[in-house]
Amino acid sequence: MTHASPSAAPRLSADALLRLEREQVTDAQLNRYADLVYRRTGIRLSPQKKMLLTNRLRRRLRETNIDCFDKYFDLLTRLQADNPEWDAFLQEITTHETYLFRDEPHWNWFRQVFLPQIAAAGQRRERPKTLRIWSAACSTGDEATTIACCVAACLPNANTWNVRIIGTDIGIDAVAEAKRATFSERSMKLVPDDYRKRFFTELTTERRWKAKPQLTDMQSFRRHNLLDPPGEEPFDLVFLKNVLIYFDGPSKQSVMKHIRAAMKPGGMLVAGAAEGVGEFVKGLERLDTWLFRNPPIV
Numbered sequence: 001m002t003h004a005s006p007s008a009a010p011r012l013s014a015d016a017l018l019r020l021e022r023e024q025v026t027d028a029q030l031n032r033y034a035d036l037v038y039r040r041t042g043i044r045l046s047p048q049k050k051m052l053l054t055n056r057l058r059r060r061l062r063e064t065n066i067d068c069f070d071k072y073f074d075l076l077t078r079l080q081a082d083n084p085e086w087d088a089f090l091q092e093i094t095t096h097e098t099y100l101f102r103d104e105p106h107w108n109w110f111r112q113v114f115l116p117q118i119a120a121a122g123q124r125r126e127r128p129k130t131l132r133i134w135s136a137a138c139s140t141g142d143e144a145t146t147i148a149c150c151v152a153a154c155l156p157n158a159n160t161w162n163v164r165i166i167g168t169d170i171g172i173d174a175v176a177e178a179k180r181a182t183f184s185e186r187s188m189k190l191v192p193d194d195y196r197k198r199f200f201t202e203l204t205t206e207r208r209w210k211a212k213p214q215l216t217d218m219q220s221f222r223r224h225n226l227l228d229p230p231g232e233e234p235f236d237l238v239f240l241k242n243v244l245i246y247f248d249g250p251s252k253q254s255v256m257k258h259i260r261a262a263m264k265p266g267g268m269l270v271a272g273a274a275e276g277v278g279e280f281v282k283g284l285e286r287l288d289t290w291l292f293r294n295p296p297i298v
Ligand SMILES: C[S@@+](CC[C@H](N)C(=O)[O-])C[C@H]1O[C@@H](n2cnc3c(N)ncnc32)[C@H](O)[C@@H]1O
Pocket: 040, 041, 042, 043, 094, 095, 096, 097, 098, 099, 102, 136, 137, 138, 139, 140, 142, 143, 168, 169, 170, 171, 174, 224, 225, 226, 227, 240, 241, 242, 243
C-alpha cells in the first residue's frame, strides 16, 4: 500500500486519448471494480452502472494520464484508502446530493418532540445539559447545519448547553466543503426565511449563504468510513440518511452494528425512509418507519 500520489505520468498522446474514448469497461472489469468499491465502502455497483463507470473512469484516466482501465485498477489497489486519488474516484461514483431541511417530517419531529423533551429533562436535572448528535454520511454538511439551526432556534437557553454536532463522510472533498459552511441557493431552498436571516450571512458576490458562528461553533467534521467504528463518545441522536440505499445486506449489517454501539442508552436513530435498515436494527425499538430508539437502561 502506498500513500504516494499517482505518478506524474507523461501526458497521454492524442492516439491514446482517442483509444480511451472508444474503450468500454468489460463485464470482467466491472466486476473487479465493483468488488474493490464494495470492499472499501460497502457500496454495491450494479451491472446497470457499466456505462456510468466507463464514463467516470475515463475522466480519472485522463486526469492521471493512465491509458487503460486495468492500469487504473492496479493503481487503486496499491493506494491507501485515504489517498486523494481514492477520494477523486469515489467522488465520481457516489452521489453527494443533499440540501438543508431535506425530509420535513424528520425536522418536525426533531424540533417539536425531541428538543422539547431534552430541554424539559435538562430543566428537571434528569440529564446533564449536554447533547451529542452524529450526522453520519453528512456529505457537504447540509444535514449537520440543519441540526444546528434547529438547536439554535428550538432548544431553550441553547447557550447553557454543551451541544456537539459531529458530521462525518467518506469523501475528503465533501468534508472540506462541510467545513467551509457555505451553501448554494439550491441547498437553502427549504430554509425558513426567519432562519436565513438569523443564522446565515448572504455572500452576494458568490451567491451563497455562510452559516454564522452560532451554528458552526457547535459543529465539527471529519472523514469516516461507515464500515469502521466511529471512535467517538456515544451519541444522543444519530442521523443516517440517504446512504445505505447503495449498500447490500451484509454491509448494512456491519454499519448498523457500529451505529447501534454509538448510540447512548435511550439514544435515537433517524434513518432515511428508503434506507432499508428495518431488518438490521435488532435491539432497537421502532417508533416510526424512520425512527428508532436504543432502549434506556432501567
Ligand atoms: C446522498 S449523500 C447523503 C447526505 C445526507 N445524509 C442527506 O441525507 O442529505 C450520501 C453520502 O454518503 C457518503 N458515503 C458513501 N459511502 C460511505 C461510507 N462507506 N462511509 C461514509 N460515508 C459514505 C457519500 O460520500 C455521500 O456524501
